Amino acid sequence: MLVSLFLLQTALTIAVGGPATTGEYLPLIMAGTEERVSREAGSVTLRYTKGEAGAAEALAKGEALLAATTLDAALRHGAFQGKPPRLVFAFTAAPLVTLISSPTIGSIGELSGKTIGIPATGSSDAHVLVGLLARHRVPLSKVKLVSLGDRGVAHAIERGEIRAGLLPEPWASQLLAT
Numbered sequence: 001m002l003v004s005l006f007l008l009q010t011a012l013t014i015a016v017g018g019p020a021t022t023g024e025y026l027p028l029i030m031a032g033t034e035e036r037v038s039r040e041a042g043s044v045t046l047r048y049t050k051g052e053a054g055a056a057e058a059l060a061k062g063e064a065l066l067a068a069t070t071l072d073a074a075l076r077h078g079a080f081q082g083k084p085p086r087l088v089f090a091f092t093a094a095p096l097v098t099l100i101s102s103p104t105i106g107s108i109g110e111l112s113g114k115t116i117g118i119p120a121t122g123s124s125d126a127h128v129l130v131g132l133l134a135r136h137r138v139p140l141s142k143v144k145l146v147s148l149g150d151r152g153v154a155h156a157i158e159r160g161e162i163r164a165g166l167l168p169e170p171w172a173s174q175l176l177a178t
Contacts, residue, residue: 013045015064017055017073020048028068053077059085072124098172099132100157101164108136115144117153117165125166 016025028046047064049055052073059067060080066088067078078085105111111133118126130140148156153165154175167175 011043011045012066013047013064015047015049015055015058015067015069017049017052017067017069020046025068056085070124075124075127098167098169098176099129099164100167100172100175102157102160105163108132109138111164112138112142114163115146115161117146117148117156117162119147119150119153119166119168121145121147125168129166 014028016028018025047058049058052069053076055064055067055069056073056076056078058064059069059074059078062080067074067085069078071087074085074087099108101111105114116129118129120126126145129145133140133143146156146162148162148165150168150171153162153167154171156162157165157167157175158178
């Protein structure tokens with residue numbers, strides 16, 4: 001689909017969520033400078049924005065056909081006429097978050113009836129958890145989600161106040177090390 005999208009365009013603008021020195025987008029930046037890409041896709045323009053939200057907003061406003069941004073920024077700022085953007089491709093070098101539970105929890109199904117800490121309500125992390133629970137047939141109404149922030153989730157797990165929590169790095173590694 002992406003190839004056909006490129007072939008149909010004579011000029012393709014991709015909004016990039018950050019400066020040209022941003023390491024996450026280095027493969028895209030390098031591909032944009034290759035002559036082969038320009039020959040196959042017509043002209044490719046990388047439009048650098050001040051941040052992740054700027055790239056998603058450019059997509060929503062129709063200023064770019066594609067956006068290289070975070071999932072969180074795309075969901076928050078990339079909607080057009082109430083419809084979320086279509087995800088063409090996603091990749092990451094590390095897990096988005098880690099679901100850490102107390103040793104008494106043996107499976108995701110055992111989270112039913114338990115309290116789970118999340119960094120923030122409505123974040124992409126929380127959406128990942130909701131999808132994970134749904135996949136394991138744990139209704140959202142059967143768990144208690146509490147928004148505690150990254151540090152709060154880590155401390156609540158350490159103190160045994162919650163049975164599980166979502167943690168990004170470096171909090172997940174620090175907690176697992178202890």
